[in-house]
Amino acid sequence: MAGRWRGLLVLVVFAVVAAACAGGEDSEPVTLSLGYAFAADHPVRVGVLDQWAEDVWEATGNTVRVEFHPEQALSTAAETYANVAAGGQDIGWALQGYSPGRFPATDVVEMPFVFGSGAQATETLWALYEEFEAVRDEYSDVKVLGLWTGGPGDLWLVDGTASSVTDLAGLTLRSPTPVQAAVITALGAIPVNMAAPDVRAAIDAGEIDGLLTVDTALATHNLVEVITSGTECRCYVLASFLVMNLDTWNSLSADQQAAIDSVSARTVSDAAAGFYDRASITAAQENAAAGIVKIVLDDDQLDEWKQATRSVVDDWVDSNPGFDARAMYERMLELAAG
DSSP: OHHHHHHHHHHOOOOHHHHHHHHHHHHHOEEEEESSSTTTTOOOOIIHHHHHHHHHHHHSOEEEEEEEEEEEEEOOOTTTTHHHTTTTEEEEEEEGGTTTTTTGGGGGGGSSOSSOOOEEEEHHHHHHHOOOOHHEEEETTTEEEEEOOOEEEEEEEEESSSHHHHGGGTOOOSSSSSSHHHHHTTTTOEEOOOOOGGGHHHHHTTOOSSEEEEHHHHHTTGGGGGGOOOEEEEOOOOOOEEEHHHHHHHHHHHHHHHHHHHTHHHHHHHHHHHHHHHHHHHHHHHHHHHHHHEOOHHHHHHHHHHHHTHHHHHHHHTTTTTTTHHHHHHHHHHHHHH
């Protein structure tokens, strides 16, 4: 009798396991929400992240789908990171600069006159992430899927040209982030924090004399016809993040996690940086063809700009006593120099 019951128990266990396995095969794929502040057709979305989402789908054996929610549908630009960390959305993509004070260590890559390309800056950012606990700690409440920067941002003027610091005295310039507002102030101009889509209206209204931005932004925001000149200063790069909620990450299987890792981190970051650099080359050619004159600062002129903005670095170091900010800055310069 006992043997009969043991046999029945084995059959029941086998049936349960088989049903569970079959259920896993037939279950719906996991859908992860990815919210971001930019337009649905933003070049990085179309040129990089759509492919990344497809790679995630394929690498996970069609079990993890990424669903995009553009134009601040899930959270504002400034709240994207916090919303991901809190579980309001599964994945978020935004600029660290949208959340002033949240990423003081990462801000080091925004220091002026350091990088010549997005690829160079992205490689340096990842090296700093790996070497400095202070950088890693800023992302300890999420799963980092990507960290990258765009290409260098330059100065653009509605009228006239600028090669000397004295040419900037009293000009009102749009600033992309607080760090760059400090750079503009140090150069003797007046910063105005303003979203890029609002720049054209501000120029038309005579509210600003120019802006700091990348080559590609002139066409994107309809500025080509109102900009007269540019100055290649390599004034900054802006960092971006792609992060996932930790609970969401931990809910995935080990195989799914490994598959996502295989197409994320440096892979998607390098793809984004390379995309920006290629787009910048094309945009520079188109801007020149449109008649925009771009001045390239020689070594002496660039040194003048560097000396004028030395306080920006010093202030950043002094405002971050919680980690060795000076060592981090010096290490960044070493890495950037190759």
